Amino acid sequence: MTTSTAAARRDARTRKKLFDWKLLLGLVVVLGLLAASLSVGEYDILSTDDGWEMFATTRIPRTVALVLSGAAMAMSGLVMQLLTQNRFVEPTTTGTTEWAGLGLLAVMYFIPAATILERMFGAVIFAFIGTMVFFMFLRRVSLRSSLIVPIIGIMLGAVVSSISTFFALQTDMLQSLGVWFAGSFTDIFRGQYEALWIVVIVVIAVFLFADRLTVAGMGEEVATNVGLNYNRMVLIGTGLIAIATGIVTVVVGNLPFLGLIVPNIVSMFRGDDLRSNLPWVGLLGIGIVTVCDLIGRTIISPFEVPVSVILGIIGAIVFVTLIVRQRRG
Amino acid sequence: MITLTNVRKEYNSDVAIGPVNLEIPAGGITALVGPNGAGKSTLLTMIGRLLGMDTGDIKVAQYDVSTTKSKDLAKILSILRQENHFITKLTVRQLVGFGRFPYSGGRLTAEDEDIISRYIDFLHLTDLEDRYLDQLSGGQRQRAYVAMVLCQETDYVLLDEPLNNLDIAHSVEMMKHLRSAAKEFGRTIIVVLHDINFASQYADYICAVKAGTIVEFGTPYEIMRDDILTDIFNTPVQVIEGPNGLIAAYH
Amino acid sequence: MDKNRYVENMVDESTAGGVENYLREESEDAARFERVEETWPDHATRPPAERRSGAFQSAAAARKYWIILALVGGFGLLFAFGLLAWDNPMPFGSETFWLIAERRADAVIAMLVVAVCQAVATVAFQTVTNNRIITPSIMGFESLYTAIHTSTVYFFGAVGLINARTLTTFLVQLALMVGLSLILYSWLLTGRHANMHAMLLVGIVIGGGLGSVSTFMQRMLTPSEFDILTARLFGSVNNADPAYYPIAIPLVIVATVLLYLNSRKLNIIALGRDTATNLGLNYKALAISTLVLISVLMAVSTALVGPMTFLGFLVATLAYQFADTYDHRYLFPMAAGIGFLVLAGAYFIMNHIFYAQGVVSIIIELVGGSVFLFVILRKGRL
Numbered sequence: 001m002t003t004s005t006a007a008a009r010r011d012a013r014t015r016k017k018l019f020d021w022k023l024l025l026g027l028v029v030v031l032g033l034l035a036a037s038l039s040v041g042e043y044d045i046l047s048t049d050d051g052w053e054m055f056a057t058t059r060i061p062r063t064v065a066l067v068l069s070g071a072a073m074a075m076s077g078l079v080m081q082l083l084t085q086n087r088f089v090e091p092t093t094t095g096t097t098e099w100a101g102l103g104l105l106a107v108m109y110f111i112p113a114a115t116i117l118e119r120m121f122g123a124v125i126f127a128f129i130g131t132m133v134f135f136m137f138l139r140r141v142s143l144r145s146s147l148i149v150p151i152i153g154i155m156l157g158a159v160v161s162s163i164s165t166f167f168a169l170q171t172d173m174l175q176s177l178g179v180w181f182a183g184s185f186t187d188i189f190r191g192q193y194e195a196l197w198i199v200v201i202v203v204i205a206v207f208l209f210a211d212r213l214t215v216a217g218m219g220e221e222v223a224t225n226v227g228l229n230y231n232r233m234v235l236i237g238t239g240l241i242a243i244a245t246g247i248v249t250v251v252v253g254n255l256p257f258l259g260l261i262v263p264n265i266v267s268m269f270r271g272d273d274l275r276s277n278l279p280w281v282g283l284l285g286i287g288i289v290t291v292c293d294l295i296g297r298t299i300i301s302p303f304e305v306p307v308s309v310i311l312g313i314i315g316a317i318v319f320v321t322l323i324v325r326q327r328r329g
Numbered sequence: 330m331i332t333l334t335n336v337r338k339e340y341n342s343d344v345a346i347g348p349v350n351l352e353i354p355a356g357g358i359t360a361l362v363g364p365n366g367a368g369k370s371t372l373l374t375m376i377g378r379l380l381g382m383d384t385g386d387i388k389v390a391q392y393d394v395s396t397t398k399s400k401d402l403a404k405i406l407s408i409l410r411q412e413n414h415f416i417t418k419l420t421v422r423q424l425v426g427f428g429r430f431p432y433s434g435g436r437l438t439a440e441d442e443d444i445i446s447r448y449i450d451f452l453h454l455t456d457l458e459d460r461y462l463d464q465l466s467g468g469q470r471q472r473a474y475v476a477m478v479l480c481q482e483t484d485y486v487l488l489d490e491p492l493n494n495l496d497i498a499h500s501v502e503m504m505k506h507l508r509s510a511a512k513e514f515g516r517t518i519i520v521v522l523h524d525i526n527f528a529s530q531y532a533d534y535i536c537a538v539k540a541g542t543i544v545e546f547g548t549p550y551e552i553m554r555d556d557i558l559t560d561i562f563n564t565p566v567q568v569i570e571g572p573n574g575l576i577a578a579y580h
Numbered sequence: 581m582d583k584n585r586y587v588e589n590m591v592d593e594s595t596a597g598g599v600e601n602y603l604r605e606e607s608e609d610a611a612r613f614e615r616v617e618e619t620w621p622d623h624a625t626r627p628p629a630e631r632r633s634g635a636f637q638s639a640a641a642a643r644k645y646w647i648i649l650a651l652v653g654g655f656g657l658l659f660a661f662g663l664l665a666w667d668n669p670m671p672f673g674s675e676t677f678w679l680i681a682e683r684r685a686d687a688v689i690a691m692l693v694v695a696v697c698q699a700v701a702t703v704a705f706q707t708v709t710n711n712r713i714i715t716p717s718i719m720g721f722e723s724l725y726t727a728i729h730t731s732t733v734y735f736f737g738a739v740g741l742i743n744a745r746t747l748t749t750f751l752v753q754l755a756l757m758v759g760l761s762l763i764l765y766s767w768l769l770t771g772r773h774a775n776m777h778a779m780l781l782v783g784i785v786i787g788g789g790l791g792s793v794s795t796f797m798q799r800m801l802t803p804s805e806f807d808i809l810t811a812r813l814f815g816s817v818n819n820a821d822p823a824y825y826p827i828a829i830p831l832v833i834v835a836t837v838l839l840y841l842n843s844r845k846l847n848i849i850a851l852g853r854d855t856a857t858n859l860g861l862n863y864k865a866l867a868i869s870t871l872v873l874i875s876v877l878m879a880v881s882t883a884l885v886g887p888m889t890f891l892g893f894l895v896a897t898l899a900y901q902f903a904d905t906y907d908h909r910y911l912f913p914m915a916a917g918i919g920f921l922v923l924a925g926a927y928f929i930m931n932h933i934f935y936a937q938g939v940v941s942i943i944i945e946l947v948g949g950s951v952f953l954f955v956i957l958r959k960g961r962l
Contacts, residue, residue, distance in 0.1 A: 088781065150781065151711070151713070151714055151718075151777070151780060151781065151784070152713055154718060154784055155713060155714060155715075155718065155952065156953075158718065158889060158890075158949070159890070159949035159950075159952060159953060162889065162890070162942065162945040162946060162949055163946060163949070165942065166939070166942045166943075166945070166946060169810075169814075169939070169942065170939075174806075174810060175798070175799070175801075175803060175806045178795055178798050178799050179799050181795070182795050182796065182799060256788065256792060257788075305796065306796060306799075308792060308795075308796075309792050309793060309795070309796040311792075312788065312789050312791070312792025312793070313789050313792060313793065315789070316785050316786055316788060316789030316792075317789075319781075319782075319785045320782050320785055320786065323778045323781060323782055324767070324768070324778075324782070377858070378857070379853075379854050379857055379858070398862075399857055399860050399861065399862055400860035400861070400862075401860075402860065403858065403859055403860025404860070407858055408854075408858050409858070410854050413851075413852065413854075413855065414710055414851060414852035414855070415851070416850045416851065416906055417900070417906075418637075418900070418903075418904055418905055418906045419906045420633070420637055422631070422633040423633050423635075423906065425633075426633040427847075427848060427851070427855075427859060428859075430844075430848060430859045430860065431859055431860040434844060435844030435845075435847065435848075436844075437632075437633060442631060442632055442633065445631075445633060446631050458631070459637055459638065461637065478858070481858075481859070
């Protein structure tokens, strides 16, 4: 092998650039979507007197919430997939969101006047427990890449959900539970959503820990072998997922399938290079949530369809298409 | 005899099997050998009609495996893959008894019971015959599955790496059993083997598979040559005289 | 990365090597038995008369089965009678007594139907999917039921829901559920890339999507409409309308008998696709026909009383333990018996001892769900 071909091969193998022009293009598109989000709405901000105040109180927070929750849930999905080495898992298919819901319910029942921070705290704690339970199950499953894993996760979620339902039924909170749980950006306004900013920490942390999380995902033996503290990484990963899921569930509600579709679509087009995929995962998460929210706001205007419904339908279609596409191959 | 004509299977643009044209003679043991990922298991699975092919056809004793009904084929050929799903609350004897299903449909006659006993004894499972499968070690379970497949009493028996979970002593005994099954009962046994030396000692024919195609086919005497083996396995191999036949030294 | 192959890789690698035994293989006992043979013993034979393979491990195990089945059946009948006679204000044996008992009998019949449906469907489903951690409920039957009822209330109000209790509605529900599952099976289980797990996931996801839509509609209901809907959305034998029995019962009988007659083939299916094909079974045809029968049973049960997600799982798990055999000829009856015992017992205790009628199904869900968690965590193998 001559040195020139060796060098050529080496160049080809180097990691994709973190920032390139396509990413910039994606950023522009998403910014455009966000601008659309800022301008769509029933209230005509340009012509009325307090239009600017309306803008600041609802539109901006809503759009910011879109950005934060979209990125957070997409990242959580990615972290989960890294840790389980399974492409089908994400917080809504492992019971994590159901646990968060149970936590929320528990807090609302025992502390009816709970502030948003207290509610979040409860949701996060429960989400953490739930994710740990799921990982405990995973240790029993020897075939990590199996489709069995998400099936187990969903069964787990169903169990927790039945507990929540029982509790809610007994305490007469069932319909409210449905309302809180349904992800929607309708009620986002200034003064209420600020807690979402915490997820920025999660996003940054994912960037920092991405490689280590991948190694942890390959199993305890592999991780320990390369000097990684396996349990600590799993705890950190779980913590990140729990925080993101707990906070988003309390402020926005359940955003189904987001963590599932986004990392998979990104991997489908760009391969599995984690580092350079991360900004795309974030962007695509934001983009999809924004589009769904825009649809929800305009389709039966002046009423709104909650984003979780749109996401649920679109997510289901995309997921099914993903599975079924291979049959045409 | 087994005939493969123009068999091809494409997984994606990089990985493909074929085209394969091969004739495996009836009687005796034929070993499929080759490096990892060569396609030996895939070929075996296609012959055993567990996997479809893209083009070509495979005939086992004049029966086309793609068109003949599965339940007729079950009396002519049997196949055992490497990984086997097993259920709880199933004893060894019950598992081996399933081997009679193509003939009895699940209702075992006294004659069936005799046949079952015969193969359980043949593989030294007599003391274990009433144990549940999940109370056995991997190697013992392996033998139970082989017993089931032998109990099917088909002319052609296909085994995918049957020695995988067995230690040296049990591997030797298994190959001895297979050889006597081939001789005593006149079966044609096709085994995928990782260890070329077992092939050399026990097989009547060796078929070397590399990168999805057949690169060599012949008796052990013809195949066990330095240059041929080195080429097949991509590593220097030296063939030396052993106490019972030719041995490949590559360590 | 070839994006056209992405999904194929994604799904293929998840069923790599055809391995469906996903739980840890070696049990702790295995090491013990390894030492059983340090050397190969000479051919050992026993007198021919002793060596037979029955459905059970030994004669003692067979006896145990029949005793347990008798007990299960006995207690089931006891609870059934209790449901009919306990707290019956009329003197025993009088005409009015039997009138009241007849009305109660409707509920008991519903329990029997649901028990048989859920038990047989779950055992068969777990066999066909080679997976003992799931239940056919997650395939979307319940989501469809919820969606149908929610949209009825949404569009036609509470009145509409009450008026919809007709035989036609029942039949429409049945047709929808069975029809849609047929589409699912033919879509994903036929053709070259048939994949059982993919089908399961798709069923689950579609169920999830329907659930989203239902939840949305539910939040638009008035609280009183919501309450009426909720009563229907939780499985309860009080939802069952005896007018449906002439259709439901024959369907259940036919489906159950067909499944029972296929027991021997189901025993082989349990060994996995490759072994079953090796032994001459037409795996695909058998899997699909079994799934169709399962759909019929699940549709009848769900349309009759509503969702009962974990009952089938609970009953099947108990049946595997108590029956102590692999043979479906014995598993089906034991499962059905346990199912009836659980339902009748739960309703009897809740009605007459705790006076907490409304929550029976939820309690069963909780118990079933907890059994699920317990079994997985503890045993690692079902």
